[in-house]
Amino acid sequence: METEINHRWLMQYQIVNLVNQCRRLIRAEFDDRLSLTDPQLRQKLAHYAGITRSHGLQRLYGEIQLELIKLEGPDVLVHEESPPGEVARMYRGQPVDAANSRGETAPRQRGSRMYRGRPVS
Numbered sequence: 001m002e003t004e005i006n007h008r009w010l011m012q013y014q015i016v017n018l019v020n021q022c023r024r025l026i027r028a029e030f031d032d033r034l035s036l037t038d039p040q041l042r043q044k045l046a047h048y049a050g051i052t053r054s055h056g057l058q059r060l061y062g063e064i065q066l067e068l069i070k071l072e073g074p075d076v077l078v079h080e081e082s083p084p085g086e087v088a089r090m091y092r093g094q095p096v097d098a099a100n101s102r103g104e105t106a107p108r109q110r111g112s113r114m115y116r117g118r119p120v121s
Contacts (some may be wrong), residue, residue, distance in 0.1 A: 018064045025057040
């Protein structure tokens with residue numbers, strides 16, 4: 001993001017209205033008071049929208065994102081360095097091994113297996 005604080009997006013009435021509704025829901029659910037002058041407001045809204053159980057807060061944040069796209073244009077996607085044609089696969093937030101994702105199996109290690117905390121042969 002930019003090093004300077006850009007509050008131009010908060011000059012739009014529709015966006016400020018949606019942000020204030022989000023702030024109320026965040027205050028009710030997480031007991032955190034967000035300030036409109038906070039330089040990290042956009043990041044905090046995204047954080048709380050990602051961890052909330054409230055569908056209302058998720059919907060409002062989606063509407064804010066749509067308004068921001070209208071105002072600033074689409075976001076630029078940043079990708080990690082990966083070989084061309086190969087997509088990094090994720091499972092529950094963890095990267096999946098590329099060899100296993102292609103159906104290859106790793107050699108099985110011999111040793112004791114555990115079942116309910118006890119070794120089984």
